[in-house]
Amino acid sequence: MSVTSPVKVAGAVDDYLERVGAADEFGAIDLVLGLLGDGVPPESLLLDVIAPAQRRVGELWAAGDWSVAREHGATAISERAVAAITTSVRPRPTKSRITVACADGEYHALPTRLLAEVLRLRGWQVDFLGANVPGPHLITHLHQTGPDAVAIGCALATRLPRAHATLTACQAVGIPVLAGGAGFGADGRFAVKLGADGWAPTADAAADLLEEGRLPSFPTPGETLAHLADEEYTLFVKRRGEILARVMTELPRRYPRMLDYTQAQVDHTADDLGHIADFLAAALYIDDTRLFTDFVQWTCDLLRARGVPARSVALALRLLHDELHDFPRARHLLAEGTLAADGA
Amino acid sequence: MESVTHAPSTEVLRAIVEAAADGVVLCDADGAVVLVNHAATEMVPGDVTAVLDRSREPGETYQTAVGDRLLRVRREIFGIVHQAWYLRDVTAEAARADALRAERERTQFLVEAGRRLSASLNTRRCARATAELAAGLLADVAMVVLPPGGMRRTSWLRSSEAGLEEGEIPVASADQVPGLAEALAGFPPVPSRWLDPSQAPDWLLPDGFGPVGHLLVTPLPGNGVPAGALVLARREGGKGYDDETETLVRVFAARAGAAISAAVLYQQQSTTNAILAGDLLPPPLPVVDGLELAGSLRAAQQTALIGGDFYDVLPTSEGPLVTLGDVCGKGPRAAVLAGQVRHSLRALLLLERDPEKLMRLINRALLGSPTPSSHVTLVLAAIRPADGVIDLAVAGHPAPLLLRADGTVEEVDARGSLLGAIKSGMIVLRTATIELAPGDLLLLYSDGITEAFGGTTGREMYGASRLKTALATCAGLPAGAVVERLEQLNSDWLAGGVFDDRALLAIRRSR
Numbered sequence: 127m128s129v130t131s132p133v134k135v136a137g138a139v140d141d142y143l144e145r146v147g148a149a150d151e152f153g154a155i156d157l158v159l160g161l162l163g164d165g166v167p168p169e170s171l172l173l174d175v176i177a178p179a180q181r182r183v184g185e186l187w188a189a190g191d192w193s194v195a196r197e198h199g200a201t202a203i204s205e206r207a208v209a210a211i212t213t214s215v216r217p218r219p220t221k222s223r224i225t226v227a228c229a230d231g232e233y234h235a236l237p238t239r240l241l242a243e244v245l246r247l248r249g250w251q252v253d254f255l256g257a258n259v260p261g262p263h264l265i266t267h268l269h270q271t272g273p274d275a276v277a278i279g280c281a282l283a284t285r286l287p288r289a290h291a292t293l294t295a296c297q298a299v300g301i302p303v304l305a306g307g308a309g310f311g312a313d314g315r316f317a318v319k320l321g322a323d324g325w326a327p328t329a330d331a332a333a334d335l336l337e338e339g340r341l342p343s344f345p346t347p348g349e350t351l352a353h354l355a356d357e358e359y360t361l362f363v364k365r366r367g368e369i370l371a372r373v374m375t376e377l378p379r380r381y382p383r384m385l386d387y388t389q390a391q392v393d394h395t396a397d398d399l400g401h402i403a404d405f406l407a408a409a410l411y412i413d414d415t416r417l418f419t420d421f422v423q424w425t426c427d428l429l430r431a432r433g434v435p436a437r438s439v440a441l442a443l444r445l446l447h448d449e450l451h452d453f454p455r456a457r458h459l460l461a462e463g464t465l466a467a468d469g470a
Numbered sequence: 471m472e473s474v475t476h477a478p479s480t481e482v483l484r485a486i487v488e489a490a491a492d493g494v495v496l497c498d499a500d501g502a503v504v505l506v507n508h509a510a511t512e513m514v515p516g517d518v519t520a521v522l523d524r525s526r527e528p529g530e531t532y533q534t535a536v537g538d539r540l541l542r543v544r545r546e547i548f549g550i551v552h553q554a555w556y557l558r559d560v561t562a563e564a565a566r567a568d569a570l571r572a573e574r575e576r577t578q579f580l581v582e583a584g585r586r587l588s589a590s591l592n593t594r595r596c597a598r599a600t601a602e603l604a605a606g607l608l609a610d611v612a613m614v615v616l617p618p619g620g621m622r623r624t625s626w627l628r629s630s631e632a633g634l635e636e637g638e639i640p641v642a643s644a645d646q647v648p649g650l651a652e653a654l655a656g657f658p659p660v661p662s663r664w665l666d667p668s669q670a671p672d673w674l675l676p677d678g679f680g681p682v683g684h685l686l687v688t689p690l691p692g693n694g695v696p697a698g699a700l701v702l703a704r705r706e707g708g709k710g711y712d713d714e715t716e717t718l719v720r721v722f723a724a725r726a727g728a729a730i731s732a733a734v735l736y737q738q739q740s741t742t743n744a745i746l747a748g749d750l751l752p753p754p755l756p757v758v759d760g761l762e763l764a765g766s767l768r769a770a771q772q773t774a775l776i777g778g779d780f781y782d783v784l785p786t787s788e789g790p791l792v793t794l795g796d797v798c799g800k801g802p803r804a805a806v807l808a809g810q811v812r813h814s815l816r817a818l819l820l821l822e823r824d825p826e827k828l829m830r831l832i833n834r835a836l837l838g839s840p841t842p843s844s845h846v847t848l849v850l851a852a853i854r855p856a857d858g859v860i861d862l863a864v865a866g867h868p869a870p871l872l873l874r875a876d877g878t879v880e881e882v883d884a885r886g887s888l889l890g891a892i893k894s895g896m897i898v899l900r901t902a903t904i905e906l907a908p909g910d911l912l913l914l915y916s917d918g919i920t921e922a923f924g925g926t927t928g929r930e931m932y933g934a935s936r937l938k939t940a941l942a943t944c945a946g947l948p949a950g951a952v953v954e955r956l957e958q959l960n961s962d963w964l965a966g967g968v969f970d971d972r973a974l975l976a977i978r979r980s981r
Contacts, residue, residue: 272593343602
């Protein structure tokens with residue numbers, strides 16, 4: 127069994143992906159429950175079948191191969207597959223209590239849910255609060271339950287400023303924070319910068335870290351972010367609306383094709399611009415150039431996959447650059463972003 | 471005239487050395503003592519050579535104890551012949567430095583204690599902080615026994631180099647430790663108590679702790695409520711408890727007791743709150759054959775998670791009655807009225823299932839309500855799962871949207887007046903009957919969704935047309951995914967600026 131299961135598991139990813147892609151809920155659930163019956167460990171089903179398949183789902187969406195609706199449908203089925211696995215295993219809690227929650231504004235709940243279920247399988251008593259947990263609600267929960275640690279998942283770097291507020295609030299009530307998810311950076315450097323008490327790249331690494339007692343019993347808050355003293359982040363967020371409105375007015379003048387856009391296309395452009403602004407704000411908050419240039423690179427790839435020229439990104443960045451006269455840090459980020467977009 | 475300098479005579483030099491406050495011992499090249507001044511004799515009454523460490527380099531300083539004095543000694547070499555040893559009594563200086571260090575340690579301890587104890591409002595976390603703080607400066611092992619929550623058992627936390635341990639003891643076992651039962655009862659107030667270590671029952675100390683030298687039971691004084699007791703132990707042969715440490719234990723116990731009792735009160739109140747609010751939270755949706763149901767409710771006031779928006783699915787023998795509504799106002803006050811409307815519906819449903827008639831009955835109930843401005847907007851949908859036929863009534867509420875399996879979105883043609891404002895006879899209701907084909911979805915929502923202000927400029931309203939466009943992209947999705955996607959798009963639009971409750975409820979006829 128232990129010899130055959132890795133092979134079985136690797137082969138199952140494509141099969142599983144096909145079923146969730148076809149909105150075949152029962153097929154997907156039957157597949158994982160079948161493997162469970164064959165003796166594949168539940169943790170392996172979560173992390174070696176469902177997690178990689180969901181990563182593929184994200185890639186297929188980014189490449190423009192799958193619609194948003196199909197991606198959402200697949201994720202909804204995976205949520206149920208996870209539930210089906212854990213309901214049939216019914217782990218018994220033997221360890222102390224851990225709270226698991228997604229950052230405020232974070233809707234990508236599945237990776238964090240997988241962590242919660244892995245911890246449950248390993249015997250922790252887990253309170254999973256789900257997606258988009260408002261900070262005040264999380265704090266109330268911590269006071270009421272007094273867990274040994276809180277694990278905060280953040281998939282998108284744009285949620286980092288709010289994740290930071292939540293993280294410091296958790297530390298202020300004396301609960302150490304374990305950070306995880308792509309939003310904290312592939313190497314966890316944003317988790318370090320924001321003063322998290324621990325960081326783990328994957329759900330099983332996070333479970334190991336907790337098991338080995340590598341979190342302190344009482345948190346040590348991080349240094350204050352000295353660069354925020356220039357108020358660029360605060361002012362940019364406050365004036366985001368008017369700045370973007372001016373860029374939206376200027377765009378058609380510099381990119382005449384926009385004059386023929388439908389309302390939906392205009393909304394789409396506004397959305398894209400909003401994303402650029404959100405990542406710019408996050409990069410200002412964290413003070414990390416790569417956070418912004420990686421995003422620009424990714425957006426250009428994404429647009430190209432949808433047949434939109436990446437030139438429009440570079441143009442939007444230049445217009446933003448021109449708008450932000452008194453924001454030297456933001457201008458530097460935008461200049462680096464423009465280079466990345468031109469090179470993309 | 472020429473000035474002439476005379477070198478002082480040996481007599482004069484000897485007199486100067488003799489009168490110095492520091493001790494001076496002079497030796498010749500062979501190490502034989504040639505001179506011991508008065509101060510040195512004072513400091514070392516016996517053999518003075520015992521304090522001379524000849525292995526020291528010239529210029530080096532070291533400390534050595536003579537009786538209960540502490541001496542600082544410096545070795546110097548003069549020319550090739552003589553070496554001198556300078557002695558200084560630093561007993562008082564060292565004692566002052568020790569006292570200062572101990573004082574600093576105590577201050578630091580109290581600062582750290584204040585930081586950790588003020589953080590949490592959770593009983594267990596406060597008890598843990600108390601035990602972990604005490605098991606360092608104050609004891610080798612520290613145990614907090616919490617006040618009994620129930621009648622029979624009480625929990626404890628213990629910290630030592632073995633780590634943190636937790637457990638429970640029967641309340642009756644507290645009697646095995648003199649003073650503990652009184653401390654747990656919190657009344658009458660009892661002072662700290664030293665115990666004979668042989669009196670300690672096994673459960674009091676970690677396994678393999680070894681012989682105990684000192685054992686202290688200190689009550690944790692709460693603010694009017696018992697906060698438990700702190701048990702401190704040090705090993706035999708370890709440091710004793712001086713007056714300062716005993717005072718520190720008392721001050722620390724007062725702080726820890728205040729923190730724990732505040733946490734106990736908070737826990738009691740939040741438990742009561744949770745029970746009262748539990749009924750006001752969105753209910754878990756029932757499983758209905760032939761239908762997929764999914765709902766989402768986000769309250770504007772985030773700590774309580776309750777507000778004026780509500781939904782419910784009430785099963786009847788003919789099929790479920792689905793309701794979604796919005797009570798005038800926000801927060802707990804609105805949630806209480808929302809709960810009343812849900813309860814009234816549940817009771818009325820025993821006698822009446824027709825949405826229009828139910829609306830008029832609810833209106834009468836609201837008009838008779840003692841609560842001022844009991845205004846409610848409401849959608850009622852009586853569903854027959856077998857053929858997908860739905861009777862709908864809408865009162866002062868946005869009309870539900872219908873998503874056909876092919877992606878077309880229609881607004882249900884039903885409307886009516888707000889409830890709780892005018893007499894039932896005056897209320898105008900235009901009801902509708904629709905049919906859900908397999909794969910079709912009916913979406914009920916509150917105006918918090920469409921009236922969400924945000925977007926690129928932060929000042930734009932989300933609006934019904936954006937909601938319809940978003941819904942149209944959801945064809946073929948399970949109901950749960952539709953609700954999640956719509957809520958996410960709407961929250962992204964708000965970008966954190968939440969001012970109103972938002973509710974979504976989707977009913978999809980299974981394929």
